[in-house]
Amino acid sequence: SQQGEEDPQALSIQEGENATMNCSYKTSINNLQWYRQNSGRGLVHLILIRSNEREKHSGRLRVTLDTSKKSSSLLITASRAADTASYFCATDLGGANNLFFGTGTRLTVIP
Amino acid sequence: SQTIHQWPATLVQPVGSPLSLECTVEGTSNPNLYWYRQAAGRGLQLLFYSVGIGQISSEVPQNLSASRPQDRQFILSSKKLLLSDSGFYLCAWSAYRVGTGELFFGEGSRLTVL
Numbered sequence: 001s002q003q004g005e006e007d008p009q010a011l012s013i014q015e016g017e018n019a020t021m022n023c024s025y026k027t028s029i030n031n032l033q034w035y036r037q038n039s040g041r042g043l044v045h046l047i048l049i050r051s052n053e054r055e056k057h058s059g060r061l062r063v064t065l066d067t068s069k070k071s072s073s074l075l076i077t078a079s080r081a082a083d084t085a086s087y088f089c090a091t092d093l094g095g096a097n098n099l100f101f102g103t104g105t106r107l108t109v110i111p
Numbered sequence: 112s113q114t115i116h117q118w119p120a121t122l123v124q125p126v127g128s129p130l131s132l133e134c135t136v137e138g139t140s141n142p143n144l145y146w147y148r149q150a151a152g153r154g155l156q157l158l159f160y161s162v163g164i165g166q167i168s169s170e171v172p173q174n175l176s177a178s179r180p181q182d183r184q185f186i187l188s189s190k191k192l193l194l195s196d197s198g199f200y201l202c203a204w205s206a207y208r209v210g211t212g213e214l215f216f217g218e219g220s221r222l223t224v225l
Contacts, residue, residue, distance in 0.1 A: 003154060033213065042117075042201055042216035043155075088154060092212070097168060099214065101147075101155040 117217030134202030
């Protein structure tokens with residue numbers, strides 16, 4: 001499968017702690033993206049990291065990309081209850097139809 | 112700013128009935144448009160994408176069809192629904208001309224086929 005695979009499938013942490021989610025993929029990519037989905041809602045784009053980038057920050061989010069290991073991680077620092085959601089990685093292979101989503105990590109942040 | 116509207120939000124339909132889900136994008140021209148389906152607790156499966164009016168590409172053989180009658184309108188249809196068509200359908204658009212780039216999603220349509 002060309003889809004990314006997130007690990008862990010589910011993660012439960014206390015408010016204020018950091019949350020780390022990992023994504024592994026199998027093929028060469030143009031870029032890798034992370035999305036967030038609140039229950040029953042559409043996905044929201046969080047961050048895009050290109051294949052020639054190793055790290056990117058956006059607010060409390062930090063994404064790393066290791067193309068040699070075909071893996072990426074999403075770190076959410078100082079988590080809040082409002083961060084409770086599912087997080088998906090998506091690999092962009094470079095074509096108009098080549099964005100492949102993983103099955104997601106379900107994050108629960110306990111107040 | 113760009114917005115995407117998708118409706119209806121919830122739909123309960125009997126097996127064998129027709130389906131029409133509609134998606135419109137505002138604030139941009141010539142977007143790439145996508146229909147995804149998400150099964151419960153699963154990732155997204157690309158069903159159709161379109162790079163222009165009347166240009167539809169299908170990713171998986173299925174009971175569904177898509178049309179793009181206008182630049183910013185994307186419609187998902189079926190003549191006769193199957194139980195297996197139940198799911199959460201998401202429309203999305205992208206401004207990228209090379210690669211998919213960032214996708215902007217609608218709020219989704221939950222279809223239950225009984």
